[in-house]
Amino acid sequence: MSFTPGERVHVSSRAHNGHHRTPGYLKGKTGTVERVHDRFLNPETRAYGEDGTPAQRLYLVGFELGDLWPTYRGGAGDRLAADVFEHWLEPAP
Amino acid sequence: MERAAHDRGGWPTDAPIDRAEHELADWELLMDAIVGSLGRSGAMNVDELRRAIESMEPAAYDAASYYERWLFAAETILAEKGVLSPGELDRRMAR
Numbered sequence: 320m321s322f323t324p325g326e327r328v329h330v331s332s333r334a335h336n337g338h339h340r341t342p343g344y345l346k347g348k349t350g351t352v353e354r355v356h357d358r359f360l361n362p363e364t365r366a367y368g369e370d371g372t373p374a375q376r377l378y379l380v381g382f383e384l385g386d387l388w389p390t391y392r393g394g395a396g397d398r399l400a401a402d403v404f405e406h407w408l409e410p411a412p
Numbered sequence: 413m414e415r416a417a418h419d420r421g422g423w424p425t426d427a428p429i430d431r432a433e434h435e436l437a438d439w440e441l442l443m444d445a446i447v448g449s450l451g452r453s454g455a456m457n458v459d460e461l462r463r464a465i466e467s468m469e470p471a472a473y474d475a476a477s478y479y480e481r482w483l484f485a486a487e488t489i490l491a492e493k494g495v496l497s498p499g500e501l502d503r504r505m506a507r
Contacts, residue, residue, distance in 0.1 A: 338463035343415040344422040366463035368493075388422065 320405070321376060326352045327411035328380060330403060338366035341407045345380075348387055349411045353400060354379035361404070376405040417473035418466045440479040447482055456489045464488040 322328055332347035340362055355378055360371030384397040391397070436444075450456040464485035468476065476484065490496040 338459065338466060342421050343419045362459040362462070365457055366459035368460065371459070 320408075320410070322352045322355070322378060322405070322408060322410075324352050324354060328352055328378070328403075328408045329411045330380075331407050331409055335363075337363065339363050339407075341403060342401065344387060345382065345401060345403065348382055350380040350382040350386075352378050353381045356402065359404075377402050378405065378408065380408070416466050417468060417470040436479075443479045443482050443486075447486055450486065450490075455493070455495060456486065460489045461485045 327349060328351070329349050330341065330345045330347065335341075355376065358374035358376050361373070361375045362371065365371035379400055380403045381398050381400045384391045384393060384399055385395065387399060447456070447461060451458060461482065462485075465473075465481045467488070468481065468484060472484075473481065487496065487501055491498060491500075
Protein backbone atom coordinates (compact mmCIF):
# COMPACT_ATOMS: atom_id res chain seq x y z
CA MET A 320 0.00 0.00 0.00
CA SER A 321 1.55 3.30 -1.03
CA PHE A 322 0.24 6.80 -0.48
CA THR A 323 0.37 10.12 -2.31
CA PRO A 324 0.57 13.71 -1.03
CA GLY A 325 -2.79 14.98 0.16
CA GLU A 326 -4.01 11.51 1.10
CA ARG A 327 -5.48 11.03 4.59
CA VAL A 328 -3.69 8.32 6.54
CA HIS A 329 -4.20 6.63 9.89
CA VAL A 330 -1.22 5.66 12.04
CA SER A 331 -1.52 2.08 13.22
CA SER A 332 -1.97 1.57 16.95
CA ARG A 333 -0.96 -2.10 16.83
CA ALA A 334 1.19 -3.42 19.62
CA HIS A 335 4.87 -3.64 18.72
CA ASN A 336 7.51 -5.01 21.03
CA GLY A 337 10.95 -3.81 20.15
CA HIS A 338 12.60 -0.88 18.51
CA HIS A 339 10.53 1.25 16.18
CA ARG A 340 10.46 4.90 15.23
CA THR A 341 6.73 5.63 15.41
CA PRO A 342 6.04 7.96 18.35
CA GLY A 343 3.37 6.78 20.77
CA TYR A 344 1.49 10.07 20.58
CA LEU A 345 0.84 9.54 16.85
CA LYS A 346 -0.50 5.99 17.11
CA GLY A 347 -4.19 5.85 16.32
CA LYS A 348 -4.16 9.41 14.93
CA THR A 349 -5.10 10.57 11.46
CA GLY A 350 -3.05 12.97 9.35
CA THR A 351 -2.32 13.99 5.78
CA VAL A 352 0.61 12.87 3.63
CA GLU A 353 2.66 15.97 2.91
CA ARG A 354 5.65 14.44 1.13
CA VAL A 355 6.87 11.06 -0.05
CA HIS A 356 10.47 10.55 1.01
CA ASP A 357 12.84 7.90 -0.33
CA ARG A 358 12.99 4.33 0.88
CA PHE A 359 15.26 3.64 3.83
CA LEU A 360 16.64 0.51 5.47
CA ASN A 361 14.20 -0.69 8.10
CA PRO A 362 15.37 0.42 11.58
CA GLU A 363 13.13 -2.18 13.21
CA THR A 364 15.29 -5.04 11.97
CA ARG A 365 18.54 -3.12 11.66
CA ALA A 366 18.34 -2.46 15.40
CA TYR A 367 18.89 -6.20 15.96
CA GLY A 368 21.89 -6.63 13.67
CA GLU A 369 20.06 -7.43 10.44
CA ASP A 370 20.69 -5.50 7.23
CA GLY A 371 17.33 -3.70 7.23
CA THR A 372 16.21 -4.90 3.80
CA PRO A 373 13.80 -4.56 2.17
CA ALA A 374 13.99 -0.77 2.42
CA GLN A 375 10.75 0.87 3.50
CA ARG A 376 9.13 4.02 2.11
CA LEU A 377 9.11 6.95 4.52
CA TYR A 378 6.46 9.69 4.46
CA LEU A 379 6.21 13.15 5.93
CA VAL A 380 2.78 13.21 7.56
CA GLY A 381 1.12 16.37 8.89
CA PHE A 382 -1.24 16.39 11.87
CA GLU A 383 -3.49 19.07 13.36
CA LEU A 384 -2.25 19.69 16.90
CA GLY A 385 -5.87 19.74 18.05
CA ASP A 386 -6.21 16.17 16.76
CA LEU A 387 -3.15 15.04 18.75
CA TRP A 388 -3.85 16.84 22.03
CA PRO A 389 -7.51 17.18 22.99
CA THR A 390 -6.67 19.97 25.44
CA TYR A 391 -4.58 21.97 22.94
CA ARG A 392 -5.22 25.70 23.37
CA GLY A 393 -3.00 27.09 20.60
CA GLY A 394 -3.93 28.34 17.16
CA ALA A 395 -6.47 26.38 15.14
CA GLY A 396 -4.09 25.96 12.19
CA ASP A 397 -1.13 24.72 14.24
CA ARG A 398 0.34 21.54 12.79
CA LEU A 399 3.01 18.97 13.52
CA ALA A 400 4.87 17.08 10.78
CA ALA A 401 6.54 13.74 11.43
CA ASP A 402 8.32 11.07 9.38
CA VAL A 403 6.40 7.79 9.47
CA PHE A 404 7.29 4.56 7.69
CA GLU A 405 4.79 3.11 5.22
CA HIS A 406 4.20 -0.07 7.20
CA TRP A 407 2.81 2.03 10.06
CA LEU A 408 0.24 3.76 7.85
CA GLU A 409 -3.24 2.67 6.77
CA PRO A 410 -5.79 4.46 4.58
CA ALA A 411 -7.87 6.72 6.80
CA PRO A 412 -11.33 5.22 7.34
CA MET B 413 -0.46 1.13 25.37
CA GLU B 414 2.71 1.16 27.43
CA ARG B 415 5.37 3.53 26.16
CA ALA B 416 9.10 3.22 26.80
CA ALA B 417 11.07 5.90 28.65
CA HIS B 418 12.28 7.61 25.46
CA ASP B 419 8.83 7.85 23.85
CA ARG B 420 7.62 10.86 25.80
CA GLY B 421 5.96 13.28 23.43
CA GLY B 422 2.90 14.54 25.26
CA TRP B 423 3.85 13.34 28.72
CA PRO B 424 2.40 15.81 31.21
CA THR B 425 4.95 17.91 33.07
CA ASP B 426 5.12 21.21 34.88
CA ALA B 427 8.90 21.40 34.54
CA PRO B 428 10.21 24.32 32.49
CA ILE B 429 12.13 23.53 29.30
CA ASP B 430 15.88 23.89 29.89
CA ARG B 431 17.08 26.02 26.98
CA ALA B 432 20.54 26.67 28.44
CA GLU B 433 23.50 26.10 26.13
CA HIS B 434 26.33 24.08 27.61
CA GLU B 435 29.88 23.21 26.66
CA LEU B 436 30.55 19.56 25.95
CA ALA B 437 33.09 17.87 28.19
CA ASP B 438 36.06 16.12 26.59
CA TRP B 439 34.63 12.68 27.37
CA GLU B 440 31.40 13.64 25.59
CA LEU B 441 33.29 14.61 22.43
CA LEU B 442 35.21 11.36 22.70
CA MET B 443 31.97 9.38 23.10
CA ASP B 444 30.63 11.01 19.94
CA ALA B 445 33.82 10.08 18.07
CA ILE B 446 33.75 6.48 19.35
CA VAL B 447 30.15 5.94 18.25
CA GLY B 448 30.99 7.51 14.86
CA SER B 449 33.95 5.15 14.47
CA LEU B 450 31.88 2.13 15.49
CA GLY B 451 29.31 3.09 12.85
CA ARG B 452 31.83 3.61 10.04
CA SER B 453 33.63 0.36 10.85
CA GLY B 454 30.35 -1.56 10.79
CA ALA B 455 30.64 -2.63 14.42
CA MET B 456 27.40 -0.92 15.52
CA ASN B 457 24.72 1.04 13.69
CA VAL B 458 22.56 3.92 14.90
CA ASP B 459 19.45 1.76 15.15
CA GLU B 460 21.27 -0.60 17.50
CA LEU B 461 22.43 2.42 19.51
CA ARG B 462 18.85 3.69 19.78
CA ARG B 463 17.48 0.25 20.65
CA ALA B 464 19.97 -0.09 23.49
CA ILE B 465 19.17 3.40 24.80
CA GLU B 466 15.47 2.56 24.77
CA SER B 467 16.16 -0.61 26.75
CA MET B 468 17.45 1.40 29.74
CA GLU B 469 15.47 1.16 32.95
CA PRO B 470 13.22 4.25 33.08
CA ALA B 471 14.86 5.58 36.25
CA ALA B 472 18.35 5.12 34.79
CA TYR B 473 17.23 6.70 31.51
CA ASP B 474 15.91 9.76 33.33
CA ALA B 475 19.03 10.11 35.46
CA ALA B 476 21.45 9.79 32.53
CA SER B 477 22.66 12.63 30.34
CA TYR B 478 22.60 12.38 26.53
CA TYR B 479 26.12 11.01 26.16
CA GLU B 480 25.82 8.82 29.27
CA ARG B 481 23.02 7.09 27.36
CA TRP B 482 25.34 6.68 24.38
CA LEU B 483 27.99 5.15 26.65
CA PHE B 484 25.48 2.74 28.15
CA ALA B 485 24.26 1.79 24.68
CA ALA B 486 27.70 1.31 23.14
CA GLU B 487 28.77 -0.91 26.03
CA THR B 488 25.50 -2.87 25.82
CA ILE B 489 25.75 -3.51 22.08
CA LEU B 490 29.48 -4.30 22.09
CA ALA B 491 28.98 -6.75 24.98
CA GLU B 492 26.04 -8.31 23.12
CA LYS B 493 28.25 -8.85 20.07
CA GLY B 494 31.15 -10.22 22.09
CA VAL B 495 33.44 -7.30 21.21
CA LEU B 496 33.62 -6.54 24.92
CA SER B 497 33.58 -9.31 27.49
CA PRO B 498 31.38 -8.92 30.59
CA GLY B 499 32.95 -6.49 33.04
CA GLU B 500 35.84 -5.66 30.68
CA LEU B 501 35.32 -1.89 30.79
CA ASP B 502 35.00 -1.90 34.58
CA ARG B 503 38.23 -3.89 34.92
CA ARG B 504 40.10 -1.53 32.61
CA MET B 505 38.78 1.53 34.43
CA ALA B 506 39.86 0.08 37.77
CA ARG B 507 43.51 -0.02 36.68
